[in-house]
Amino acid sequence: MKILSLFIFWLHLLLLSVPALAKETLTFAYQDSENFPYQLGNGQTIPTLLPGLAVDIVKLAAKRLNLTVKLVRMPWKRALVSLGANQVDGVFNASFKRVRERYGVYPMIEGHVDASKKSYANSYSFYGLKSSKLSFENKQLLPHSPKMKVVTIRGFSIAEDLKNMNVRVVEVSTVAEAFHLLKLGRVKVAAIFSLSGDFYLKKDQNIYRDIVKIEPPIKTKNYYLMLSKQFVRNHPKLATRIWQEIGKIRASGEINTLSEKYFSELK
Structure with missing residues (x-):
């Protein structure tokens, strides 16, 4: 009886903890x-x-x-x-x-x-128009201008890094919006997750044929x-x-x- 009572006691504790949480x-x-x-x-x-x-x-x-x-x-x-x-x-x-x-x-x-x-882990990269001839060297966009507008996705942590590069940051909700502003010339460059940016360029090649990725990546972060x-x-x-x-x-x-x-x- 003692063994049975002990078994029931431990079974009761198990039922209280694991399944209830599950x-x-x-x-x-x-x-x-x-x-x-x-x-x-x-x-x-x-x-x-x-x-x-x-x-x-x-x-x-x-x-x-x-x-x-x-x-x-x-x-x-x-x-x-x-x-x-x-x-x-x-x-x-x-x-x-x-x-x-x-x-x-x-x-x-x-x-x-x-x-x-x-x-x-994911990387951020710059994307610009082919005609802009931009480069990213020594953690700086070239040719650099403090009035340069860079678009990125609202809420993404890269915005803080961009501000440290002494550029004007514009935030939008989607990659499509960012590339649209880039195509219209409203911004000089876009800072986007590399895989996401590459996906849009390959998925809609006709729409984004004038946009290229600028190497190397800006930064790689863990999530x-x-x-x-x-x-x-x-x-x-x-x-x-x-x-x-x-x-x-x-x-x-x-x-x-x-x-x-x-x-x-x-x-």
Whole structure:
């Protein structure tokens, strides 16, 4: 009887902890503008067949951890504010910035962000008209002018780097808008995620035939899932498991399999 009672006791604890947590719905937010191949489509709608590689990674990690995750899209700054207010449990596709730690928690190790738990790495590149003959050397656009207008996507961290280059920054909502301003001559150059910019140039070659990528890339950054402070405080072990699972998927060959359907679009 004692053995049976002890078994029932431990079974009761197990039922209280694991399944209850597994049934809890977590809400993760991400930006409402396209960034090929990591998030596709613009607006609040989440595409069914090709939502984006970063979305696929989060969904696969949740499935393996037996978690129910609700995904929502919103402007980036609103997503961070919602995270800070514990209105969402996580925000993904966030590069590391110390100032963002007021909103939520990155995967950390010994006081530094843990790159082994990143979702992916991505580069920013400049794009300009062929006729502009611009170059990017020693971290400076040439020929340089403090009046030069550079367009980028609203909320992206590269805006701060651009301002440090002493140029005028214009922010828009989508890559298509950025390239449109470039074609019209309203701006001199666009600063876009490299994969996303390349995708647009190849997808719509006739429309963007006058635009070229300027080498080398401006900067390469790692991107992470940030979790709310409340979630990490209440479920520290689960938070670690989520970050670890994302890191495993990214580091394994699985990410190549997941990405095939997106890069087939470039053929």
